[in-house]
Structure formats: structure tokens, C-alpha cells
Amino acid sequence: MQKVIVIVGPTAVGKTNLSIEVAKRFNGEIISGDSMQVYRGMDIGTAKITTDEMKGIPHHLIDIKEPDETFSVAEFQKLVREKITEIAGRQAVPIIAGGTGLYIQAVLYDYQFSESASAHPQLELHDKDHLELHRQLESIDPESAKKIHPNNVRRVIRALEIYENTGKTMSEMQNEQQSTYLYDTALVGLTMDRELLYSRINKRVDIMLEEGLLNEVENLYKGGISRDSQSVKAIGYKEIYDFLDGEISFEEAIVQLKKNSRNYAKRQLTWFRNKMDVAWFDMTEEREHLKKTTDIIDFIAGKLQIKSNT
Structure with a gap:
């Protein structure tokens, strides 16, 4: 069974830096597990890794779409699985790093998507208001509708997209999901004290603004990228x-940006804790990061029975 390393956690917790260190230690190549870093011209707002930050480590599924294109969990699943095979063919270890829980889950577990269904989310979903979308979900998957707030439009659309692509509800797929991974998986999660995390998120937004986030968004806006995209x-x-x-x-x-980012981080933590078997590592104490990184390296080596480069 193919060995795969997965690094998850909320935004701003430190996944990028850890993934680079893990890649160095295990001859790895990194696959982005972020559903928005696929878009070109959206670098600052998605905290996309720079070429310098990559430190020579190959990265995949970044800048593969134009901002006016759609991208679905079904397409992500297909592309990532292809990349896993491709990377393994180079005798390297695939490392998925990111925070889009449903997308990563669809890769690791036996989620089946219908070939006859659309490979992309239906654009008409984005034309409906949040209450209409939620009522639509309630009619086909009342169990998921109870768990997803009507204002969480993105997740409501994902649940509807799963139904469109598979003919099954999100609840049915989760209930049928096998308890074992499709890959020999070491799943690492990063967490930290909630207040510290929120402080890091607020600071990250400030840095994004200093780096030109407004100009980046204005370029999309003036370039004709619809807010419905x-x-x-x-x-x-x-x-x-x-x-x-x-x-x-x-x-x-x-x-609002800072508030939405903090709320998203909270949802990410809830998702990974409830949906996946994650080995959690608390990164609150900065002076202990080196030790925690060593602990993570040792966990991965033991879990996958592979040696790290020292």
C-alpha cells in the first residue's frame, strides 16, 4: 500500500513550515490540500507559498486554475490521486498539506464519484440565496442540513455537490465510509491555544494587507471576475x-475578514476532530517547536515504518 503523509490543521497554525521540514526528512513532494490555492492571481489572500519558501521542495496543485473556473471535490480527488501515483513513481513520498477537510477526506477514503455527473459544482447553486440552498439540502439530506448552518453557504454547496456527483447524500457517504484509508497514511494535525491562534490569524491578515491584498483583489475585480465566481x-x-x-x-x-478567518479556523478544527483519525500536536509553545517537530518526524517514521534523513 502506498505511503502518504498528511498534515492538517486550522489556518495560520504552521502547516506550511512543517510540511517543508517533513519533506526534507522523508524525500517528499508536497501536494496542496487547499481548495483555493489552485487559482492563479490569488496569492496573498490564500497565503500561497512562495518559490523561496518552497526551499527546493516540489509543490503540486498550485496555480492550475483561472479565477473564473470552478473546482470541485471530485476533481481534487482525481488530481491528487494521480499526483500520489506520479510522486511515488519517482521514489518520493507524497505529502498532502492543507486545511480543506472534505477534499482531503475524499482522497484518503473510498469516496466514489459518478462519471456521468458534472466534474464541477453547478453554477446555478451560486445564484440562489443561502436559505433557498439550505432548503434544497434539507429536502435531500435532512441529517446534514441539521448540522450545517444556513449561513455556511460554502459547506451547504459542497453537500449539494456531493449529491450531484455521486447520487448519495453527504450523510450516506460518511456512514458508508470505510474505517481504513486507501493509503498507508500518517495523519498529523497541528493545533494551538485558541487565543494565540486567533492572534496569529489577525496578524496574518494585517501582513496580507501590507503585502498588497487590496491590490490583488482589485485586479480580480477590475479584470471582470464576478463575485459569483x-x-x-x-x-x-x-x-x-x-x-x-x-x-x-x-x-x-x-x-469581517478577520472574524470570518477565525470562524473558519474553528470549523476546520471541528471537522478534523470529528471526521478523521488525526494524531494531534500542540504547537502553542514556540520554544518547543523544534522538539515537537522531532516528535512529529518520529511519529511519521514509526507509523509508516520509514527512515528519516538526519
Whole structure:
């Protein structure tokens, strides 16, 4: 069975730096597990890794889509599984690093997607208001509808997309999901004190603004990328689109951006804790990061029965 390393956790917790270190130690190549880093021209708002930060480690599934294109969990599953095979063929270890829980879950478990179904989410879903979408979900999957708040439009659409692509509800797929992975998997999760994490998220937003997030979003806006595009629904883009459309002030947009980012981090933690068998490592104490990294390396080596480069 093919060995795969997976690194998950909330935004701003330190997944990128850890993934580079793990790749160095295990001759790895990194596959982005982020559903928004696939889009070109959306670098700052998605905290996309730079060429310098990659430190020579190959990265995959970054900058493969234009901002006006759609991208689905079914397509992600197909592309990542192809990359896993490709990387393994080079005698390297595939490392999936990211925070989009459903997408990563679809790769690791036996999620079946219908070939006759659309490979992309249906655009008409984005034309409906959140209450109409939630009512649609409630009609086909009441169990998931109870768990997903109507305001969580992105997750409601994902649940509807699963049904469109598979003919099964999200609840049915989760109930049928096998308890074992399709790969020999070492699944590492990073966490930290909630207040510290929120502080890091707020600071990250400030840094994004200093690096030119407003200009990045303005380029999409002036380039004709509709606010109904899947890419612009990402946190960091939708809030500034509201400002550019004159709906809120710039200061209000930033407050909302930070709040949405913190709420997203909370949802990420909840997802991974409830849906997947994660080995958690607390990264709260910065002075212990070196030790924690060593502990993670040892865990991966033991779990996959592979040696690390010292």
C-alpha cells in the first residue's frame, strides 16, 4: 500500500513550515490540500507559498486554475490521486498539506464519484440565496442540513455537490465510509491555544494587507471576475468585494475578514476532530517547536515504518 503523509490543521497554525521540514526528512513532494490555492492571481489572500519558501521542495496543485473556473471535490480527488501515483513513481513520498477537510477526506477514503455527473459544482447553486440552498439540502439530506448552518453557504454547496456527483447524500457517504484509508497514511494535525491562534490569524491578515491584498483583489475585480465566481467566495476576497461594491467600508471589510478567518479556523478544527483519525500536536509553545517537530518526524517514521534523513 502506498505511503502518504498528511498534515492538517486550522489556518495560520504552521502547516506550511512543517510540511517543508517533513519533506526534507522523508524525500517528499508536497501536494496542496487547499481548495483555493489552485487559482492563479490569488496569492496573498490564500497565503500561497512562495518559490523561496518552497526551499527546493516540489509543490503540486498550485496555480492550475483561472479565477473564473470552478473546482470541485471530485476533481481534487482525481488530481491528487494521480499526483500520489506520479510522486511515488519517482521514489518520493507524497505529502498532502492543507486545511480543506472534505477534499482531503475524499482522497484518503473510498469516496466514489459518478462519471456521468458534472466534474464541477453547478453554477446555478451560486445564484440562489443561502436559505433557498439550505432548503434544497434539507429536502435531500435532512441529517446534514441539521448540522450545517444556513449561513455556511460554502459547506451547504459542497453537500449539494456531493449529491450531484455521486447520487448519495453527504450523510450516506460518511456512514458508508470505510474505517481504513486507501493509503498507508500518517495523519498529523497541528493545533494551538485558541487565543494565540486567533492572534496569529489577525496578524496574518494585517501582513496580507501590507503585502498588497487590496491590490490583488482589485485586479480580480477590475479584470471582470464576478463575485459569483467560486474563487471570489474565498475568505479575504468576498469581504473586499463587498467593499469594492460599496456595500461596506474598508475598515468593516477587514473586521469581517478577520472574524470570518477565525470562524473558519474553528470549523476546520471541528471537522478534523470529528471526521478523521488525526494524531494531534500542540504547537502553542514556540520554544518547543523544534522538539515537537522531532516528535512529529518520529511519529511519521514509526507509523509508516520509514527512515528519516538526519
